[in-house]
Amino acid sequence: MNSTKDSIEQQIIALLVSYLAPRWEADPQARTEVTGATNLTSDLTLDSFQVMEFLMEIEDALDIAVDMNSLSDVHTVSDLATVVARRVNA
Amino acid sequence: MNENSEVEQLQATNPPANHLQPTSVNCDLALKSDGFSGLADALVYAAQGTSGFNFYDHSGQLETVLSYKQLLADAQTLARRLAGLGCPWGSRVGIVAETDPMFHRFFFACQFAGLVPVAVPAGIQLGAHKAYVGQIRRMLESCGATIAVAPESHAGFLAEVARSLKLVMSGTPADFDLLPESNKELVPSSGDDIAYLQYTSGSTRFPRGVEISQTTVLNNLSEIAAHGLKLTRNDRFVSWLPFYHDMGMIGFILVPLSCQLSADYLASRTFAMRPRLWLKLISDNRATISSSPTFGYALCARRLRPSDYERYDLSTWRAACVGAEQIKPEPLRAFAQNLAPCGFNARAFTACYGMAETVLAVSFAPLDCGLQVDYVDSELMTTTGAAQSVAASHENAAGYVDCGAVMPGFEISVRDAQGNALADRVCGEIFLKGPSVMSGYFQDAESTAAVFSKDGWLDTGDIGYRVGRHLVITARSKDVIIIKGRNIWPHDMESVAEKLDEVRLGGVAAFAVPQDDGEDQAVLVVETRDRDAESRDELIHSIWALMHENFGINVLIDLVKPGTLPRTSSGKLSRSQSRAGYFERLAESGRARLIPGIGNRRIA
Incomplete structure (x- = not known):
């Protein structure tokens, strides 16, 4: 598996888009482009339980365990990719 | 074996x-x-x-x-x-x-x-x-x-x-x-x-x-x-x-x-x-x-x-x-x-x-009985504080869960705002006494004095009524919204709003803000991820209508992003902080009053 930060960011974006798909289907207005700069809480309005739910999907997809406490400085998709890349390469 | x-x-x-x-x-x-x-x-x-x-x-x-x-x-x-x-x-x-x-x-x-x-x-x-x-x-x-x-x-x-x-x-x-x-x-x-x-x-x-x-x-x-x-x-x-x-x-x-x-x-x-x-x-x-x-x-x-x-x-x-x-x-x-x-x-x-403040537990409902819901006349409770038992099918029935009998070591007293003890089935502030009650807040005489009455009872801050030694909790006392002499329980407003599909369980906070004439104005802060102006208007309309149907009051409705409402370390909604957040948003907007959607008809 290629585990550069960029490729992980692309995987996270793909996972996010599929995670948000049902919500966007119900509410097309909420659909938004997801990039590295997208803010998880303010742009995508993920609440704390949704963050956990989404992290679980990342963990299952990449077969890693993300330490929640390493997310205290994560705001954007790109920040998250950095943290996840560290775990994948650990 | x-x-x-x-x-x-x-x-x-x-x-x-x-x-x-x-x-x-x-x-x-x-x-x-x-x-x-x-x-x-x-x-x-x-x-x-x-x-x-x-x-x-x-x-x-x-x-x-x-x-x-x-x-x-x-x-x-x-x-x-x-x-x-x-x-x-x-x-x-x-x-x-x-x-x-x-x-x-x-x-x-x-x-x-x-x-x-x-x-x-x-x-x-x-x-x-x-x-x-x-x-x-x-x-x-x-x-x-x-x-x-x-x-x-x-x-x-x-x-x-x-x-x-x-x-x-x-x-x-x-x-x-x-x-x-x-x-x-x-x-x-x-x-x-x-x-x-x-x-x-x-x-x-x-x-x-x-x-x-x-x-x-x-x-x-x-x-x-x-x-x-x-x-x-x-x-x-x-x-x-x-x-x-x-x-x-x-x-x-x-x-x-x-x-x-x-x-x-x-x-x-x-x-x-x-x-x-x-x-x-x-x-x-x-x-x-x-x-x-x-x-x-x-x-x-x-x-x-x-x-x-x-x-x-x-x-x-x-x-x-x-x-x-x-x-x-x-x-x-x-x-x-x-x-x-x-x-x-x-x-x-x-x-x-x-x-x-009481270590952990004051009362347990009887074991192996499930939730016992006490139905009372909500109209009567709002106007007089009396929690009169009615059938679940009664038009004004509001159900509250019976929290069971207080454990033997506790004494309870339900009191009115003047400190007078109230009878069974009358809503008031719940006071407790007994060997499980804390001595006070650590090195904080002011906070300690604020929660103990002169005769040594702990003021729990909770509102409810008693039925014998059973306690029924209806709300937090400092949260009660009084509109034209009527007591409106914020929890009730929140529950009603939560009935809408668009409103998440726990994604709404109700509290009072003072109006110029000293009367309370009810405010409902509702979390939504909806950004479409038209459907936001619809949501405001629906909530507005529900509040009228259920309480007959006008409310200001403030739609906010999910995650805005503050929670305590245990995940409980903090109404007092929700209220503070509302004032902060007001200050940021530079207006004297938030007037989202239909709420402004009340103010204008």
């Missing part, structure tokens, strides 16, 4: 991959739940048996077993190391309360060394580095901690805080393991010595530490064992509640320990990610006691798939306690219905009432 075969069955059906075995039930040690001189003494007795604590990891595998016997040995060794630091008797030790055996070790080391443990929150939100560090700093400052410890996962945050605090020592458990052991004899705290400080869940910004003595905590623990849960040697606990919350720490560490029973833990975040592991653990370990606020049952029910319904055996779960300020029956009914094929019995739901 019976117990043995149960243990064998457990081993046969659930062989842990790493060959660890969870602690068993005690076959030889008699259950003893009172007569201890302190928590240390309770541990010394429990260590004679085979029970203890079991920690499960994020995939539900047993990770660490900490028998009471092992805990006693570990705590005494650690106590001698802490004693070597030479801190005065009663010095506070801040422990970052992750779901980790280090919490138990340090908590009990303090008991043996005459130190006072203080559980510090461990939960950190996405991007909340600064907020978290600020929170633990305020707490460590408030209790005047001289020692602080955090698990490896939180070491960095603690180090940031420790720099600016005058601590004798701070670090991870590994750092403390390097300390030499003092050879002085350990003198465990007992009697009137402080057992622990508990920071209340209502105090995220201005922490107040509830001070609980050994005598006080032991009193509540033995009452819970004998009267609340009627514990026997066959009981087993499962919990995912955080240890920095009273229900987690008292209910699932101290209650099982003081009765020599085993407890199995999942981290809170494991539950949030994989709530079904909670049910799996109860099923695998044949647990009998597990608690959650309403939202936990709702989350679990939502994540279940029909294929799960027959996967678990929940028939042993005899007390599914439901705490927190307001118990919502509907999500609980859904949970019970979905899990009936797993043997879950809705009669296991046990409403309970309590607070850190």
Whole structure:
């Protein structure tokens, strides 16, 4: 598996888009482009339980365990990719 | 014989991959739940048996077993190391309360060394580095901690805080393991010595530490064992509640320990990610006691798939306690219905009432009866305060969950705003007295005086009524909205708004703001991720209409992004902080009043 930060960011974006798909289907207005700069809480309005739910999907997809406490400085998709890349390469 | 075969069955059906075995039930040690001189003494007795604590990891595998016997040995060794630091008797030790055996070790080391443990929150939100560090700093400052410890996962945050605090020592458990052991004899705290400080869940910004003595905590623990849960040697606990919350720490560490029973833990975040592991653990370990606020049952029910319904055996779960300020029956009914094929019995739901100021529990609903909902005439209650019983089908019927009879040690008094005692079935402020009530907030005479009446009763701040010795909680007193002489309970407004599909459970806060004429104006802050102007207008219209239908009042409706409403460390909605946030948004907008959508028709 290629585990550069960029490729992980692309995987996270793909996972996010599929995670948000049902919500966007119900509410097309909420659909938004997801990039590295997208803010998880303010742009995508993920609440704390949704963050956990989404992290679980990342963990299952990449077969890693993300330490929640390493997310205290994560705001954007790109920040998250950095943290996840560290775990994948650990 | 019976117990043995149960243990064998457990081993046969659930062989842990790493060959660890969870602690068993005690076959030889008699259950003893009172007569201890302190928590240390309770541990010394429990260590004679085979029970203890079991920690499960994020995939539900047993990770660490900490028998009471092992805990006693570990705590005494650690106590001698802490004693070597030479801190005065009663010095506070801040422990970052992750779901980790280090919490138990340090908590009990303090008991043996005459130190006072203080559980510090461990939960950190996405991007909340600064907020978290600020929170633990305020707490460590408030209790005047001289020692602080955090698990490896939180070491960095603690180090940031420790720099600016005058601590004798701070670090991870590994750092403390390097300390030499003092050879002085350990003198465990007992009697009137402080057992622990508990920071209340209502105090995220201005922490107040509830001070609980050994005598006080032991009193509540033995009452819970004998009267609340009627514990026997066959009981087993499962919990995912955080240890920095009273229900987690008292209910699932101290209650099982003081009765020599085993407890199995999942981290809170494991539950949030994989709530079904909670049910799996109860099923695998044949647990009998597990608690959650309403939202936990709702989350679990939502994540279940029909294929799960027959996967678990929940028939042993005899007390599914439901705490927190307001118990919502509907999500609980859904949970019970979905899990009936797993043997879950809705009669296991046990409403309970309590607070850190009374150690943990004040009342338990009768066991094996399920939720008892008391239907009262809401119209009459709003106008006169009288909680007159009506049929559930009555047009004004409002249902409140009966929290059961207060335990024998408590005296209750329901009072009006002038302090006069009220009769049965009249709403007022709930006052309590008894040997489980705290002595006060730690080094905070002002806050202490504010919650004790002159005649020594604790003002709980909760509103409700009594039916004999049974308590029914209807709201928090400081939250009541009074509009033209009528009392409107914010919880009621929130519940009504939550009925809309667009409004999330817990995603709405109601409170009052003063108008120019001194009358209260009700405000409803509603979280929505909807950004379309038209559908936002529709949502405002729907809420507006519902409030009129149910309460006949005009409300200001403030739509905000999800995550805006502030929560306390235990996840409860903070109405007072929601109110402060509303004023902050007003100030930012530069307006005298938020006038979103239809709300402005009231103002204009």
